[in-house]
Amino acid sequence: MTVVPPLSGAAGGPAGPAAGPLAEPTAPVTPRWTTALSLANGSVWVGWYGPLQVLLALQAAELAPAGWGKESVLAWVTGIGAAVSLAANPLFGALSDRTTSRWGRRIPWIVAGAAGGGAGLVVLALARNMTAMVLGWCLVQLALNATFAALVAAVPDRVPVGQRGAVGGWLGVSQTLGVVLGTGLAMAAGGLTAGYLACALFTVLAVGPYVLLRQDTPLPPALRPAFTWRGFTRGFWISPRAHPDFGWAWLTRFLVNLGNALALLYLLYYLRDELHVAAPGDGVLVLTAVNAALLLATVVAGGLWSDRAGRRKPFVLWAGVVMAAAAALLACWQTWTGALCAAALLGVGFGVFTSVDFALMADVLPAALDRGKDLGVINIANSLPQVAAPALAAPLVTHAGGYPTLYLTSAAIGLAGALLVLRIRGVR
DSSP states (O other), rough: OOOOOOTSTTOOOOOOOOOOOSSSSOOOOOOHHHHHHHHHHHHHHHHHHHHHIIEEEEHHHHHHHHHOOOHHHHHHHHHHHHHHHHHHHHHHHHHHHHOOOOOOOOHHHHHHHHHHHHHHHHHHOOSHHHHHHHHHHHHHHHHHHHHHHHHTTTTTBBBOGHHHHHHHHHOOOOOHHHHHHHHHHHSSSSSHHHHHHHHHHHHHHHTTHHHHOOOOOOGGGGGGGOOOOHHHHHHTTOOOSSSSHHHHHHHHHHHHHHHHHHHHHHHHHIIISSSSSSSSSHHHHHHHHHHHHHHHHHHHHHHHHHHHHTTOHHHHHHHHHHHHHHHHHHHHSHHHHHHHHHHHHHHHHHHHHHHHHHHHHTTTOGGGGGGHHHHHHHHHHHHHHHHHHHHHHHHHHHHHHHHHHHHHHHHHHHHHHHGGGOOOOOOO
């Protein structure tokens, strides 16, 4: 997938006892706010995963230049886009931290990012060669990371510690539904162009309810630190020696997400080329639906359980173990039934991981002034696996044993990440 109470007179009620933009939030957030935030978050995942699950793979096969394989085209497009995402998320998080708009720190970036993401999806709809694919996908990644960075930062801005697991769970629900809806729009719209345009329309419109709530506390200009290029750029380095819990939490998320990215990157090709599924696109949709059903059954429950237990690490650990088991199943049981079972296991594990790891990250942030930037640095652990996964996956599939090797590697990396959560000391 941490909130400061709204300003007096803002939609949703009066301010709580600590309404400043840098105060640790104490007033509970309302279901209305959580719903609007979740819908906006889901719009980002529609914009990302309609292309990633179906459209980019089909387009890569259609537009591959002579002498290029579809796998290589997809790897280059997604890898370059992920590199853009890698830089964009912390950059826009840092910019939103220092924004003094009367609309608040986060809302201007949410609006601009959604509009830019929609424009990038239109570029992809019109793309007729690989270069246009790269440009369109880079614009999608750049813009939607502005929206995503601002939305995620709203959680430590406004949600108290005792609600973070639950809110993280609802963000996980919206992420999952966004992936399913993006995949469904891509499949049901009737072609590449219509699929991209349907995802673009939803991405732009679904941020509206959150924006209209206007519950984003403005930052007074007096609280904005003086700007220097050196200070701004140096701020993106968060020393793991000075903040070890932040460092271990980052590494845990990176490795678990890398394992997950390796498992999902070539899913369409795995179904078509290894399992010989007659309609692999429909197969991806079925597996995504199974995964989503199990994730939805666990993501909010896992977050609530973690909040009530006052513990994060055991939930993250066992979620990672279950996800690793799902990847190992894809390696060792290469049948449609095995794929269905793996999708179910991955849904259970990723559901708990999504909500509780998000709460854990919010709990280890070093400074209130830099919440957006620090969460952007954490979100590199989501983006960097998209860069690393294609570089690792392509040679594993083509030269090092094929899909069994790919999925066993995925399992080992994810398990290593889950075990590293035990190194965190400041969170139970």
